[in-house]
Amino acid sequence: MSTTIPRPPTDPAEYDAFGCDPNSDVIETPDKVSPNIRLTRKVHGSFDVTMPDGRDVRFWGFVDPNTSGGDRTWPSPLIRVRQGQIVHATLDAAKNTHTIHWHGIEPSTVNDGVGHTSFEVSNQYTYQWQAKTPGTYFYHCHKNTVLHFEMGMYGPLVIDPPSGPGLLFERHPADEDQATDLRYQVEAIWSFDDVDPRWHELNHSAGLCGEDAGLNRFEPKYFLISGVPHPRTERDPRVIVRARKGQNILLRSINATYSNLDIRIGLNSTIVEMDGRPLRTNPQLGTFSKPIPVPAKAVTNLTPAQRTTFMIHNVQPGRYEVTATYKDWITNRPHAAGGLARTWIEVT
Numbered sequence: 001m002s003t004t005i006p007r008p009p010t011d012p013a014e015y016d017a018f019g020c021d022p023n024s025d026v027i028e029t030p031d032k033v034s035p036n037i038r039l040t041r042k043v044h045g046s047f048d049v050t051m052p053d054g055r056d057v058r059f060w061g062f063v064d065p066n067t068s069g070g071d072r073t074w075p076s077p078l079i080r081v082r083q084g085q086i087v088h089a090t091l092d093a094a095k096n097t098h099t100i101h102w103h104g105i106e107p108s109t110v111n112d113g114v115g116h117t118s119f120e121v122s123n124q125y126t127y128q129w130q131a132k133t134p135g136t137y138f139y140h141c142h143k144n145t146v147l148h149f150e151m152g153m154y155g156p157l158v159i160d161p162p163s164g165p166g167l168l169f170e171r172h173p174a175d176e177d178q179a180t181d182l183r184y185q186v187e188a189i190w191s192f193d194d195v196d197p198r199w200h201e202l203n204h205s206a207g208l209c210g211e212d213a214g215l216n217r218f219e220p221k222y223f224l225i226s227g228v229p230h231p232r233t234e235r236d237p238r239v240i241v242r243a244r245k246g247q248n249i250l251l252r253s254i255n256a257t258y259s260n261l262d263i264r265i266g267l268n269s270t271i272v273e274m275d276g277r278p279l280r281t282n283p284q285l286g287t288f289s290k291p292i293p294v295p296a297k298a299v300t301n302l303t304p305a306q307r308t309t310f311m312i313h314n315v316q317p318g319r320y321e322v323t324a325t326y327k328d329w330i331t332n333r334p335h336a337a338g339g340l341a342r343t344w345i346e347v348t
């Protein structure tokens with residue numbers, strides 16, 4: 001039986017109502033195959049995070065109902081799969097409608113979780129996709145996206161090579177940069193975020209029908225790494241990186257802010273992967289970007305949603321500062337409320 005996939009309207013009058021009248025007719029995935037990995041993400045409707053000034057800010061997120069510790073809701077729990085695996089990921093929307101968009105992955109349209117080109121999910125839906133290229137990605141809700149993302153509905157997603165964690169990606173024999181070691185003994189996954197508490201008072205569909213909900217004004221008061229607000233980032237073990245002399249450290253950085261983000265690392269590093277694509281020099285595979293050497297304390301800029309992965313080889317004892325500067329998307333100046341998060345790499 002053939003399946004008709006609904007398409008966005010093309011009539012301008014129809015388009016006016018498009019945003020607040022999304023499609024919720026769920027289509028069963030065509031060509032469903034047996035998965036290598038099954039996982040579930042259930043929407044967690046509301047929970048509070050206490051900020052350093054004592055203010056409770058409301059968040060939404062995804063939890064993993066099948067894994068102990070899967071209730072750590074912001075950022076939502078890491079999804080980690082291996083290159084080549086077929087993934088069946090079930091969204092349990094709990095109440096209201098949400099989606100999961102697999103940012104940087106290449107699923108078919110019905111599996112991509114973009115409501116306006118497929119459908120929003122009111123109960124449960126199982127997305128199917130294949131992990132093709134090792135690297136750093138993230139997943140997030142794509143319903144009323146600008147708000148639901150700010151509310152915390154995202155989590156990191158890592159594709160490892162077939163051998164699993166410990167190697168960033170497998171070298172192709174024709175790679176010209178064979179000497180760049182892609183093995184790592186210590187790994188950090190940092191999701192940078194900034195929070196405007198005013199947005200966190202809005203309701204599920206605020207702004208969706210074109211009304212002015214103030215989502216054009218973003219004035220973040222809190223600056224965070226992996227759910228930890230600065231200055232707690234300076235001592236929280238979820239953020240600080242600890243390594244021993246001689247180890248290689250892999251730093252996966254996800255810009256989950258609405259800011260222009262400058263990262264400075266107090267050690268020489270090499271950018272070895274960007275947006276889920278290995279950086280390599282390989283004439284046989286086409287014109288690929290070379291790995292990028294970054295001197296200690298130099299600025300690396302990440303635009304919103306960008307992922308950049310740094311390899312730090314053969315670390316030596318010391319305490320090295322890492323700062324993130326969160327800059328306003330219009331003025332390109334650090335946000336008025338500080339716009340800074342700091343943490344440390346400690347090598348013994």
Ligand SMILES: [Cu+2]
Nearest residue numbers: 098141143148
């Ligand atoms: Cu949502």
